[in-house]
Amino acid sequence: MLMTSDIRCGTVFRSGNDVVVVQRLLGIKGGRNGQVKKMRVKNIVTGQTSELGLDMGEKFEEEHLDYHKMKLSYVDGDTWVFMDQESFEQYELTKEDLGDNVGYMTPEDDFELEVAFFNNKPVSVTLPTAILRTITYCEPGVKGDTSGKTFKPATLDTGIEVSVPLFCEIGTKIKLDTRDGSFIERA
Amino acid sequence: MTIDILCRVVDNYGDIGVVYRLAKALSDLDPALNLRLVVDDLAAFRALAPAVDPAREVQDLGNWTVVRWDHPWEGFRSEPPRLVLECFACGRPDFFEACLFDPELPFTAHIVNVEHLSAESWADELHRMPSLTRSARVKKSIFMPGFTAATGGLIIDRRFSRAMAAWDREEDRPALRRDLGAGLALEPGLEDNFWVSVFSYERDYARIVADLSAFHRERPVLALAAAGKSQPCFMRAWEAAGRPFPAVALPFLPQETWDEVLLACDFSIVRGEETLARASLAGRPFLWQAYLQAEAHHLVKLEAFLDRVRPFLGPDSFGRLAEASLAFNRRDRDAADWRGDESILPLLRDAEAARAGFRAFSAALSAYGDMAAHLLTFLRDLV
Numbered sequence: 324m325l326m327t328s329d330i331r332c333g334t335v336f337r338s339g340n341d342v343v344v345v346q347r348l349l350g351i352k353g354g355r356n357g358q359v360k361k362m363r364v365k366n367i368v369t370g371q372t373s374e375l376g377l378d379m380g381e382k383f384e385e386e387h388l389d390y391h392k393m394k395l396s397y398v399d400g401d402t403w404v405f406m407d408q409e410s411f412e413q414y415e416l417t418k419e420d421l422g423d424n425v426g427y428m429t430p431e432d433d434f435e436l437e438v439a440f441f442n443n444k445p446v447s448v449t450l451p452t453a454i455l456r457t458i459t460y461c462e463p464g465v466k467g468d469t470s471g472k473t474f475k476p477a478t479l480d481t482g483i484e485v486s487v488p489l490f491c492e493i494g495t496k497i498k499l500d501t502r503d504g505s506f507i508e509r510a
Numbered sequence: 511m512t513i514d515i516l517c518r519v520v521d522n523y524g525d526i527g528v529v530y531r532l533a534k535a536l537s538d539l540d541p542a543l544n545l546r547l548v549v550d551d552l553a554a555f556r557a558l559a560p561a562v563d564p565a566r567e568v569q570d571l572g573n574w575t576v577v578r579w580d581h582p583w584e585g586f587r588s589e590p591p592r593l594v595l596e597c598f599a600c601g602r603p604d605f606f607e608a609c610l611f612d613p614e615l616p617f618t619a620h621i622v623n624v625e626h627l628s629a630e631s632w633a634d635e636l637h638r639m640p641s642l643t644r645s646a647r648v649k650k651s652i653f654m655p656g657f658t659a660a661t662g663g664l665i666i667d668r669r670f671s672r673a674m675a676a677w678d679r680e681e682d683r684p685a686l687r688r689d690l691g692a693g694l695a696l697e698p699g700l701e702d703n704f705w706v707s708v709f710s711y712e713r714d715y716a717r718i719v720a721d722l723s724a725f726h727r728e729r730p731v732l733a734l735a736a737a738g739k740s741q742p743c744f745m746r747a748w749e750a751a752g753r754p755f756p757a758v759a760l761p762f763l764p765q766e767t768w769d770e771v772l773l774a775c776d777f778s779i780v781r782g783e784e785t786l787a788r789a790s791l792a793g794r795p796f797l798w799q800a801y802l803q804a805e806a807h808h809l810v811k812l813e814a815f816l817d818r819v820r821p822f823l824g825p826d827s828f829g830r831l832a833e834a835s836l837a838f839n840r841r842d843r844d845a846a847d848w849r850g851d852e853s854i855l856p857l858l859r860d861a862e863a864a865r866a867g868f869r870a871f872s873a874a875l876s877a878y879g880d881m882a883a884h885l886l887t888f889l890r891d892l893v
Contacts, residue, residue, distance in 0.1 A: 338642040339645050339646020350632070352630075352632040359623075359636060361632075361636065375642060376639045376640075381642070381643060
């Protein structure tokens with residue numbers, strides 16, 4: 324069984340006869356004993372997308388899909404093309420299908436990811452938990468502040484904005500957690 | 511219509527207090543409702559509802575059925591759950607879960623997660639938001655109480671509405687205070703004092719007692735220390751200061767009497783969420799202590815609440831309230847030796863001026879309607 328707390332962008336799970344893929348995590352809300360994970364999901368049986376809130380305590384059946392190791396090959400408009408590393412076949416996913424994950428990868432990357440297939444169609448990707456990215460813009464670094472406890476916004480080479488410690492500079496390579504976009508360490 | 515209300519007591523009486531109040535309000539709105547309350551801590555429930563017997567696994571309480579959380583009651587098998595209020599995302603007992611998710615059942619069941627009260631803006635976003643369960647037959651959604659028209663609002667039961675109206679008639683307040691005071695065994699002749707109720711988490715109350723002493727020299731005070739964690743702290747500080755003003759340690763009170771105390775007081779110190787809701791509706795100045803949370807998230811909740819009150823208070827009154835509230839809440843533990851840097855003297859002196867603002871805040875909350883009525887409508891729309 325899959326707990327709500329295990330769910331991340333790209334997770335595919337079953338609710339009754341419906342199979343849904345998480346496209347975007349919209350935050351964790353709530354307080355004390357209860358927390359709700361807000362997300363946008365796509366029903367890959369009907370194609371409908373919706374926003375919903377899942378309680379942390381809820382359990383779901385994980386959908387057992389076929390996973391293939393691939394690399395992002397190129398991006399053509401809103402279409403992202405991945406290449407199977409064994410068969411060298413190419414598969415397309417839309418920017419909407421990929422959701423938040425588009426913010427963590429570019430065709431220049433060398434890392435492998437897993438593309439999930441449902442009824443022989445690609446439906447989502449699962450990224451490595453930690454990836455390297457480069458900061459393309461942030462306010463100047465604060466020398467001497469190496470605590471890593473105070474954060475500032477920074478734009479990455481993929482165009483998304485994340486929070487990084489004050490000591491980071493433009494050009495700094497950082498290791499990110501793709502589950503929530505949090506800073507792990509300077510690479 | 512049968513509604514199963516699930517509640518796990520995390521600590522104190524806040525969770526069961528809300529659930530008990532909600533159940534009473536639902537029954538009041540529709541006496542024909544069949545309510546089945548599933549509660550893990552019947553001893554805590556008994557503190558609020560003395561007729562509850564903690565030793566009994568299943569019992570009738572008025573026209574409700576009360577079931578102990580871990581008891582595999584056959585009633586859930588003979589009449590399986592259709593409408594479930596899972597209060598504060600408390601989860602579901604195993605036996606109940608098996609009955610609820612029985613794949614042989616032909617009907618759709620609905621779980622509504624009634625969440626904690628929060629003034630944060632996401633309460634608007636999550637209210638009535640769909641959720642999911644592992645079964646297509648069991649639907650789930652979220653219901654948020656709150657301080658805006660976009661949420662489910664606060665519980666405003668009819669009895670409380672009547673009491674609010676009565677206490678709002680200034681000419682009736684002395685007589686009402688005499689009656690309430692007699693019921694609480696207060697010394698007679700204190701009806702004209704400035705009444706202050708105290709109900710918070712543990713802390714060193716020396717500063718607040720000093721402020722009340724200073725204010726007592728300007729206007730006679732009566733302090734009512736509610737039963738619970740703050741009472742020994744407050745009474746200890748009061749004793750140490752030489753009993754500088756009249757103060758009474760109240761016994762544990764029924765909810766209806768506690769409501770009257772909040773309505774009777776000129777100023778209150780309140781805590782948690784259940785009493786925050788009542789104090790907000792009471793329309794009298796108060797200082798709120800939020801439940802302590804990791805990474806000081808209680809300060810986020812406090813600031814969200816202050817933002818809700820801000821439009822109703824003048825800038826000076828709001829500034830005093832915000833300053834005292836932040837000082838009172840800035841803490842990393844609740845303990846009898848915790849000394850904050852709060853000063854409530856400016857709030858006490860400002861209470862009369864701020865009263866109209868708190869009254870207007872209460873009126874705005876009342877205008878959003880009764881949470882129990884909104885919830886009942888929501889449930890009826892589901893089935």
